[in-house]
């Protein structure tokens with residue numbers, strides 16, 4: 309059994325890690341930390357866990373966690389993770405960080421997040437469909453952001469094929485992406501029956517998209533605009549892909565099928581938030597805009613699963629030599 313710790317277990321992604329790990333046959337959660345709820349049972353914050361996990365929230369003590377765990381998920385805000393990760397690594401633990409602290413090189417992080425990086429180290433970008441080999445042996449994995457997961461998976465096959473001039477990503481997210489702390493933007497009357505674009509040209513996730521897709525084709529250009537929609541979960545991304553030569557539907561289809569041939573969590577399937585809710589799938593489809601230089605690619609993920617906790621468990625499976633589907637394959641054990 310892999311012994312698992314969760315730092316920040318009261319939050320949305322911490323709760324989602326707990327929900328999914330209940331179903332993992334090779335992992336056992338042994339420690340869950342919280343600054344605000346230490347001493348209380350998990351079900352005080354996550355009533356869905358009643359009768360499933362007999363644990364209490366604890367204070368964060370890296371040495372004690374080192375004795376009780378093999379791997380730790382840090383599910384805390386940006387900037388907070390890099391304060392705790394060095395202590396966890398010193399205690400002999402492997403870390404999968406759900407925040408943005410280990411996704412970008414320190415100098416890029418400092419420019420984008422306008423914060424000093426306290427723990428610069430080579431980053432392993434935890435998108436298994438692109439980086440499984442590096443993830444296998446990593447000590448610290450930077451789990452991707454939710455928007456970049458849907459955007460990169462939508463664009464990567466055509467970008468790697470060398471046909472892309474430019475992609476404009478237009479993404480719509482459910483409000484759980486903003487975390488459990490209430491705010492004016494998450495207040496029900498401001499979300500219900502409403503759609504809002506924000507950080508229209510400047511969202512911090514553009515740097516992750518540029519890092520990953522730019523590595524596949526250095527001259528391609530990328531734009532990204534996020535929106536919040538009145539849903540709790542899910543991100544639908546429409547990628548307007550401008551290509552440098554005419555392409556037939558059959559050619560695009562075979563580029564996607566080949567790229568994702570052995571990637572079980574990416575399905576060529578009509579994307580809708582309902583089809584991926586609660587699952588680790590990224591569904592993708594496309595349409596060639598005949599007579600123009602545009603191909604429209606659409607992807608859908610659950611931001612809390614493939615965009616966060618599910619992908620983090622997929623990374624853990626790869627780090628421990630398990631089938632990457634273990635515990636997160638909806639029909640139980642992989643065949």
Ligand SMILES: NC(=O)C1=CN([C@@H]2O[C@H](COP(=O)(O)OP(=O)(O)OC[C@H]3O[C@@H](n4cnc5c(N)ncnc54)[C@H](OP(=O)(O)O)[C@@H]3O)[C@@H](O)[C@H]2O)C=CC1
Pocket residue numbers: 315316317318319320321322341342343344345382383384385386388406407408452453454484485486487488489611612615616
């Ligand atoms: N929500 C989503 O869809 C996604 C989120 N992420 C990222 O994952 C991380 C967690 O997100 P999410 O679960 O939504 O966040 P939440 O705000 O829901 O939860 C974060 C938890 O971290 C703890 N915490 C808050 N501040 C600090 C701090 N300074 N030091 C230590 N612990 C702290 C809090 O628990 P307590 O006060 O009890 O200690 C809180 O419950 C974030 O970095 C987020 O950006 C990534 C992908 C998707």
Ligand SMILES: CC(=O)N[C@@H](CCC(=O)OP(=O)(O)O)C(=O)O
Pocket residue numbers: 406407408452453454455481482483484485486487534536615
């Ligand atoms: C709707 C919403 O507010 N979304 C968040 C992204 C959440 C996320 O998962 O990204 P990180 O892991 O990088 O925080 C935002 O735009 O900041």
